Amino acid sequence: MIEITPILDNDSHEPLYMQLTNYMKQEILSGNIKPYEKLPSKRKLSSHLSLSINTVQAAYDQLKAEGYVESKPRSGLFVTSFKDELLSHPIRDLPITVPVKEKETEAEIDFYSGHVDLAHFPYSTWKKLSVQSLQESEAALFYYGDPQGERSLREAIVHYLFESRGVKCKADQVIIGAGTQYIISLLCMLIGKDKTYAFENPGFLRTKAVFRDQGVKTRPIRLDKEGIDVMQLQASQASVVYVTPSHQFPLGMVMPINRRMELLKWAQEEEGYIIEDDYDSEYRYQGKPIPSLQGLDDHGRVIYLGTFSKALIPSIRISYMVLPPQLLQKYVDHFTIYQQTVSRLHQDTLFQFMREGHWQRHVNKMRTLYRKKHRTLIQAIKQYLGDHVTVVGEKAGLHIVLDVHLTWSEKELVDRAREQGIKVYPLSVHYDDDIGQHESKVLLGFGSLSEEEIEKGILTLKKAWLR
Numbered sequence: 152m153i154e155i156t157p158i159l160d161n162d163s164h165e166p167l168y169m170q171l172t173n174y175m176k177q178e179i180l181s182g183n184i185k186p187y188e189k190l191p192s193k194r195k196l197s198s199h200l201s202l203s204i205n206t207v208q209a210a211y212d213q214l215k216a217e218g219y220v221e222s223k224p225r226s227g228l229f230v231t232s233f234k235d236e237l238l239s240h241p242i243r244d245l246p247i248t249v250p251v252k253e254k255e256t257e258a259e260i261d262f263y264s265g266h267v268d269l270a271h272f273p274y275s276t277w278k279k280l281s282v283q284s285l286q287e288s289e290a291a292l293f294y295y296g297d298p299q300g301e302r303s304l305r306e307a308i309v310h311y312l313f314e315s316r317g318v319k320c321k322a323d324q325v326i327i328g329a330g331t332q333y334i335i336s337l338l339c340m341l342i343g344k345d346k347t348y349a350f351e352n353p354g355f356l357r358t359k360a361v362f363r364d365q366g367v368k369t370r371p372i373r374l375d376k377e378g379i380d381v382m383q384l385q386a387s388q389a390s391v392v393y394v395t396p397s398h399q400f401p402l403g404m405v406m407p408i409n410r411r412m413e414l415l416k417w418a419q420e421e422e423g424y425i426i427e428d429d430y431d432s433e434y435r436y437q438g439k440p441i442p443s444l445q446g447l448d449d450h451g452r453v454i455y456l457g458t459f460s461k462a463l464i465p466s467i468r469i470s471y472m473v474l475p476p477q478l479l480q481k482y483v484d485h486f487t488i489y490q491q492t493v494s495r496l497h498q499d500t501l502f503q504f505m506r507e508g509h510w511q512r513h514v515n516k517m518r519t520l521y522r523k524k525h526r527t528l529i530q531a532i533k534q535y536l537g538d539h540v541t542v543v544g545e546k547a548g549l550h551i552v553l554d555v556h557l558t559w560s561e562k563e564l565v566d567r568a569r570e571q572g573i574k575v576y577p578l579s580v581h582y583d584d585d586i587g588q589h590e591s592k593v594l595l596g597f598g599s600l601s602e603e604e605i606e607k608g609i610l611t612l613k614k615a616w617l618r
């Protein structure tokens with residue numbers, strides 16, 4: 152008969168009987184307890200391990216239920232015989248390799264462009280509305296919802312888009328989804344993977360990753376000071392193009408009306424599509440807002456993309472697209488089989504937030520706040536970095552690019568800043584050729600930083616770079 156002496160932990164959250172069960176399973180699978188061996192009687196094992204008989208009984212019942220041991224009438228419990236090949240990899244020896252990403256130490260000041268100001272997020276209002284969404288009368292929200300997203304929220308979005316961006320659409324055309332990347336992967340299926348997709352170079356790394364991972368043909372298109380080069384686009388044989396006309400990511404130019412018209416003409420002639428990513432159009436610091444491309448399009452060639460990640464919070468994961476009629480028909484025919492990816496509770500909370508006017512108030516408040524931060528940033532750059540840098544794309548949004556006229560490479564600029572506790576971001580990762588490698592440009596987001604942090608951050612960059 153076998154002797155077993157497991158180490159059991161009385162303070163563990165795991166009940167003793169489970170600890171004993173797991174120990175015996177491992178011993179059986181690893182071959183330390185052999186097939187056909189008889190287990191000690193409950194009484195014997197309980198006294199050997201100073202456990203109650205009930206604990207041993209529960210462990211034996213579990214082992215029996217899972218087939219690790221079998222009972223023979225009037226003889227006791229015996230270990231099941233496993234085929235040798237099944238035992239060749241004892242469980243405890245299985246190599247468990249969790250890929251570990253090198254964890255960076257926290258920077259004192261992080262100019263990350265994906266962060267927003269959380270200090271001014273209306274927590275108590277959001278909390279009150281979240282509770283409201285959870286109330287009994289809203290119990291229906293616990294079922295699956297409309298695959299396109301809650302109609303009430305889509306209607307609120309339509310209203311907002313018309314007033315603020317000149318987007319002309321109906322709620323039926325709006326499809327909500329958990330993030331721009333998810334929406335773009337859905338779009339690849341909808342438009343077709345046989346098409347060629349063009350995008351801005353440099354352009355948003357995360358969108359380009361989706362195109363590549365969806366296996367579609369891609370064409371990077373260079374930019375000039377007005378945005379994407381339509382001549383190169385025409386020559387590219389692409390029939391779909393992804394652009395960020397209101398605030399090019401990452402270089403920040405705002406596409407003027409002429410270039411917009413050229414782009415629309417291209418799409419019309421090509422019978423192609425423009426994916427217009429209007430990710431942070433709420434914030435503009437110079438000039439009047441330029442209406443969306445979608446609002447200028449009379450031929451159903453523009454797919455408009457928006458997100459609540461910049462103007463509200465990124466963790467809510469609510470983004471959306473507005474489909475032109477032709478694609479909408481295809482979506483309704485083939486894609487409503489995909490369930491909605493955003494929680495109905497969050498959608499409902501956001502709807503209430505918009506209905507009660509909190510959204511517009513929040514956007515207005517943040518506009519003033521970001522304008523102040525933006526001014527502080529530009530002034531600090533002028534004061535501390537002067538002619539050593541040129542600010543690129545400063546008319547809108549929550550980030551700028553610094554073109555640095557020193558001898559440091561991009562990597563050296565990032566590393567030297569990091570040594571001083573400041574995180575700035577390389578631009579080259581957004582390029583599809585090695586042009587970015589030869590430039591000394593870095594990306595600075597300022598959304599989450601206070602004015603004091605912005606000023607201190609730029610002063611520290613002076614120390615790091617001008618030493």
Ligand SMILES: Cc1ncc(COP(=O)(O)O)c(C=O)c1O
Nearest residue numbers: 330331332355400430458460470
């Ligand atoms: C160009 C661009 N599009 C979209 C987004 C937002 O993505 P999501 O809606 O997945 O949060 C960002 C955020 O940084 C962005 O830079």
